[in-house]
Amino acid sequence: MSTDMTTLGDTGLLDTLQHQVAVFARRAEQTRLGGVGQVRNSMDRAAYLLLNRLDREGPMGVKALAASMGIDSSTVTRQVAPLVDTGLVKRTSHPEDGRAVVLQLSPRGLSRLEEVRSSRRRLMAELTHDWTPEERRDFCGLLTRFNGALSALQTTHTGPGSPSQPAS
Template sequence: MPTSQDMMTELDPGLLDALQHQVAVFARRAEQTRLGGTGQLRNSMDRAAYLLLNRLDQEGPMGVKALAAGMGIDSSTVTRQVAPLVDTGLVKRTSHPEDGRAVVLQLSPRGLARLEEVRSSRRQLMVEVTEGWTPDERESFCTLLTRFNTALSARQSAHTGGPAAESAPSSPAASPAEGTGESAPTS
């Protein structure tokens, strides 16, 4: 079986340099805009909050450990990131339906409304950024970016021994910015 080093010597170093450069430029641009959408809502929700709210919306109520495992991050990180979301009423803590002693995190109606505002704004940004692209080009880009993020997540998981972070949209209708996990190049 060929090693990574064997594969690297078979690939065009110029292409690999161009790829890593474009990933670095993308990371910088994504951080500059925070993929924050357009209009009044631009840059209005940080990446951690967006990913947590999106995950709770897609997967439903869950405990901190399950949320952390699904996102490929530490439970203490999730606890820290969720605290301001609870304080602002976007997430609520409730009793687990089967074990009243356990606490689960749930997207509040206010949190869902706010998430929908941000999603709408981000969709508009994707429309503007990919203006002139065909539907097939958008789909191909989304597929390749998802594949790239999945590979980064798997690599990170293999190196840290932790769970792989989410990286794929839950549905084909989800925008590329919505399905990225913590291992996305915007970190």
């Protein structure tokens, strides 16, 4: 028996869904959904996700950051280097083990992150200006669920920390 989970009645709907996801991915990449105003597209996706993770989870080592994002440590090291160079992230000694290095969002990094978040928030408000609060909540819930399923599928197929696994 095939592992195809579609039924005859689902085919059209699933075709529409896969097409809309492909269109979304293309448009998101083209516009980078970077926000509005002067801040628009001023921070790439990898930098935004790294800064956001450090803000939400606090200081951590490269391995912990890589594991929490589901990407390889070498990828984190490569992506964090320009953030350190520009002063958005600081390298500090681990409080319990002075030999270990911890990455931490700098005050400048937090300020830039807040600027970008605000710009992206305004873009989301603009894109959904005619949606009800319930529609925004529903879309957010479904998109979160969809991203979770993608992440789980990626982990199943490549294993955690695989270089081919996208940052979340």
